[in-house]
Amino acid sequence: MATSTRRKTPAKSKAAAKPNASKEELLHYYKEMLMIRRFEEKAGQLYGMGLIGGFCHLYIGQEAVVVGLEAVAKEGDQRVTSYRDHGHMLACGMDPKGVMAELTGREDGYSRGKGGSMHMFSKEKNFYGGHGIVGAQVPIGAGLAFANWYRGNDNVSFAYYGDGSANQGQVYETYNMATLWKLPCIFVIENNKYAMGTSTKRSTTTPDLYVRAEAFGIPAKKVDGMDVLAVKAAAEEAVAHCRAGKGPYVLEMDTYRYRGHSMSDPAKYRTREEVQKMRDEKDPINMVRDILLVGKHASEDDLKEIDKDIKAVINEAAAFAQESPEPAEAELWTDIVA
Amino acid sequence: MATNILMPALSPTMEEGTLAKWLVKEGDTVESGMIIAEIETDKATMEFEAVDEGTVGKILIAEGTEGVKVNEAIAVLLEEGEDASAAESAGAAPAPAETPAEAPAPAAAAPVAVSIPAEAEIPEGTSFKSMTVREALRDAMAEEMRRNDDVFLMGEEVAEYQGAYKISQGLLDEFGEKRVIDTPITEHGFTGLAVGAAFAGLNPIVEFMTFNFAMQAIDQIINSAAKTLYMSGGQMGCPIVFRGANGAAARVGAQHSQDYAAWYSSIPGLKVVQPYSAADAKGLLKSAIRDPNPVVFLENEILYGRSFDVPEIEDYTVPIGKAKIWREGTDVTIVSFGIGMQYALAAADAVAEMGISAEVIDLRTIRPMDTETVIKSVKKTNRCVTVEEGFPVCSIGSYISSVLMQQAFDYLDAPVITLAGKDVPMPYAANLEKLALVTNDEVIAAIRAVTYK
Secondary structure: OOOOOOOOOOOOOHHHHOOOOOHHHHHHHHHHHHHHHHHHHHHHHHHHOOOOOOOOOOOOOOHHHHHHHHOOOOOOOEEEEOOOOHHHHHHOOOOHHHHHHHHOOOOOOOOOOOOOOOOOOEOOOOEEEEOOOOOOHHHHHHHHHHHHHHHOOOOOEEEEEEOOHHHOHHHHHHHHHHHHOOOOEEEEEEEOOEEOOEEHHHHOOOOOHHHHHHHHOOOEEEEEOOOHHHHHHHHHHHHHHHHOOOOOEEEEEEOOOOOOOOOOOOOOOOOHHHHHHHHHHHOHHHHHHHHHHHOOOOOHHHHHHHHHHHHHHHHHHHHHHHHOOOOOHHHHHOOOOO | OOEEEEOOOOOOOOOEEEEEEEOOOOOOEEOOOOEEEEEEOOOOEEEEEOOOOEEEEEEOOOOOEEEEEOOOEEEEEEOOOOOOHHHHOOOOOOOOOOOOOOOOOOOOOOOOOOOOOOOOOOOOOOOEEEEEHHHHHHHHHHHHHHHOOOEEEEEOOOOOOOOOOOOOOOHHHHHOOOOEEEOOOOHHHHHHHHHHHHHOOOEEEEEEEEOOHHHHHHHHHHHHHHOHHHHOOOOOOOOOEEEEEOEOOOOOOHHHOEOOHHHHHOOOOOEEEOOOOHHHHHHHHHHHHHOOOOEEEEEOHHHHOOEEEEEOOOOOOOOOOOOEEEEOOOOEEEEEOOOHHHHHHHHHHHHHOOOOOEEEEEOOEEEOOOHHHHHHHHHHHOOEEEEOOOOOOOOHHHHHHHHHHHHOHHHOOOOOEEEOOOOOOOOOOHHHHHHHOOOHHHHHHHHHHHHOO
16 A cells, blocks of 8 residues: 655654755745656656657656755856756756647747657756766766866856766766866766666666766765755855866765656566655655744645645646647758758 | 546557556545556556545546556546545546647658858969868868867867877967867767867867777767757757768778768768868868858878868868869769769779760768759769769768669669779778779779760
């Protein structure tokens, strides 16, 4: 029997005991993470209805990572990630309507329906994808950082990748160049423990991935990626290092995805109990919710109201994504060369 | 309002499945994210999570039912305050997902049309300077780097060593180490890095010591550089040049002797240039650096040291996508590019003595290909021989041949002969290497065959 994902009584979690964030900050994290979760649940639903095709990789469970990192980003900073990218897009301020309409392959999607779930971009928000090839976004992220270095500004680039990508050779080619040229790049390893169905234990003898940075002399840290405040604190340190021109920084986020690798996932490589335990004990949204309630920053009713508002935004995005027409057939032949 | 929970599609191809197990029963409260059922497809058993909150009002499909169609209602979910009677009025299942419109008739397999700027005539009285291809390439880069601070060169040994083939000689001195960057031997990594820099608006020139090593990086060239403009709906381009020695050199064996023209030319989103003369090398490289698209610029080690007349015109550019007629003729059209031109021109000289007038076309750009010039010529000569050093299977010549068959069939008086390197890895032995490449004699024989002389 499945149990509830949301505890009714706030537990005295470690974070709840010493919240070092303002009410506004906490509410912001809560809203951002909830927005991603509700968006992803809706995407899963639309996929189930056949409205979203192909591959669809949901970010549910990992919300604290991107929300905590985006909390320290400033205008002009860039980000690039893998195909599990919906959360990153929402967190950097892209419009849920445009993202959802891309998922349904429609004209009003960010790529006018030509990219899909894994390939979405926003020049305006400095979001450079959405990359479908495991690990290929890592040198690209360093290249964005290179542009900052070349131009002499103090922007940083966030290159997100997973524990699966961490075994790609180009990641270490990139580490080497990034530190050689002191590029302002924050490598964020989202270690959710499973590369598709292969656990880190079965893919490497060094399951602590951040230690690999040591070989290149890059400062690195392992962070509780389920705790948005811990993520933000680590991100602050990393960003300060990069903005000061001291070169790259590696953050390994200990995180967990609740859902399958993609929508078609046999879920045979881990137990249901393992997933449920994470949901019950480590859920990043519940953690902030608890702090808000325990600290009396918000009431149950306040949070219900937020939940309602977010649901409305998501429902609107879902409706928009279904109403938007398919791209005109002429779109087949556009944007091939500039 | 009561809502139907629908049978989900759990993979791109799933049309129906087995409702293996319910994990909730009527009357249970569910929350979004909760696993409510197990669905079995031909691939695997998968968990099905609830999206909305509510109470399970009615289970419509019993567990163990096989062949449940995607989007069929399997249960009714009641909102807070509703009772089971609402389940009855949950209404018919919503309209199934839109079926895709009937596929349009396939368009002709023509590559995308691009507008090619006209090539400026070289004004009369222009003086020419004899220059090697090597010097022409260097001058092109230097001029563009002077013109635009966002242009930079990166690659192995391009700076302090002055280029493995001395193409970047003097650039470090003039532009400094920030713009002429020696990389570690790490093609995959530095290519991806340069692509990222191009996404951010810089104009990188990536030198591959030879294109053989670019195979380590071909994913970044194709999947990242070539496709992103399209995948981003036109938002994000990649203004980058990938250049370096391509094709057979001399006696360096199979791994260092390969022509990649056909590989890159099959990729939408790339432009592919392969010049023969120094003037074209200079003019085309300048155009490539200014182009907003990724350009694969294929050079040739043997040609680096050859001298040609280069017009002494300030800011001399050659448009990408325009072939050049080197020699006019009436009896046969020889189409080539890059080092293949040396065989084409030598053979044209040789057959002239036999009274055969050959027209020689240098494609210069392979993609987008100036097929118009080729077709026009073949309509005049009614015969065509293509010459290249690449492998013969799916070669550039095969493509030209197919274009001629479709667009100039009635004008052909002989089958097109496509000459290429032999269908073997490049051997090391001097005699075998010669046999593996195209020869003047083969081109002469092909010309005689199509002209029946």
